[in-house]
Amino acid sequence: NAGVTQTPKFQVLKTGQSMTLQCAQDMNHNSMYWYRQDPGMGLRLIYYSASEGTTDKGEVPNGYNVSRLNKREFSLRLESAAPSQTSVYFCASSEKGWGDGYTFGSGTRLTVV
Amino acid sequence: AQSVTQLGSHVSVSEGALVLLRCNYSSSVPPYLFWYVQYPNQGLQLLLKYTSAATLVKGINGFEAEFKKSETSFHLTKPSAHMSDAAEYFCAVSDPGTNAGKSTFGDGTTLTVKP
Numbered sequence: 476n477a478g479v480t481q482t483p484k485f486q487v488l489k490t491g492q493s494m495t496l497q498c499a500q501d502m503n504h505n506s507m508y509w510y511r512q513d514p515g516m517g518l519r520l521i522y523y524s525a526s527e528g529t530t531d532k533g534e535v536p537n538g539y540n541v542s543r544l545n546k547r548e549f550s551l552r553l554e555s556a557a558p559s560q561t562s563v564y565f566c567a568s569s570e571k572g573w574g575d576g577y578t579f580g581s582g583t584r585l586t587v588v
Numbered sequence: 589a590q591s592v593t594q595l596g597s598h599v600s601v602s603e604g605a606l607v608l609l610r611c612n613y614s615s616s617v618p619p620y621l622f623w624y625v626q627y628p629n630q631g632l633q634l635l636l637k638y639t640s641a642a643t644l645v646k647g648i649n650g651f652e653a654e655f656k657k658s659e660t661s662f663h664l665t666k667p668s669a670h671m672s673d674a675a676e677y678f679c680a681v682s683d684p685g686t687n688a689g690k691s692t693f694g695d696g697t698t699l700t701v702k703p
């Protein structure tokens with residue numbers, strides 16, 4: 476079982492460049508999430524999708540956009556990368572949302588120089 | 589708004605000793621609570637969850653946690669630490685009925701196990 480697959484695993488960008496982080500799950504989960512992890516700050520929610528066709532802002536959405544392409548895929552786009560977006564990005568999914576807990580991908584380590 | 593506080597960013601125990609990782613939550617309604625473990629360079633893995641059934645919850649790898657409403661706590665314990673338990677642990681809270689079951693995470697506690 477693949478679970479949640481994130482690509483790429485590592486990326487270095489120059490300030491101002493754009494890129495899309497890809498996430499796909501094969502568990503038929505309804506809800507999907509993007510978090511960023513920074514040292515000593517836990518995980519902060521960027522965007523989430525309660526179900527196919529819907530997306531909503533989380534705690535730190537500025538500088539990001541998302542697309543719920545279908546039930547399986549949820550991508551995160553950085554239009555103009557900034558050094559403050561250097562972080563580890565995690566995609567997660569949940570079957571129903573409430574009470575399920577998340578299944579996480581292995582993360583994308585992004586460095587913006 | 590929901591929030592989680594993990595007391596102690598670093599905890600060190602000897603192999604075979606009791607593990608106690610502390611988590612206090614704030615929520616306007618009875619919450620759902622979770623503990624996750626993260627090994628180096630990996631994603632988070634669900635250890636256990638509380639969803640208003642039994643207050644003592646057992647999880648994987650011998651961990652358990654007790655929900656105490658009066659103390660707004662959900663501390664994680666393991667009777668005997670193993671070297672393989674060394675990792676970072678995150679407590680998370682989710683309000684039932686919150687759109688999409690969004691979770692708020694604590695800042696994490698790094699567990700070190702000494703031989």
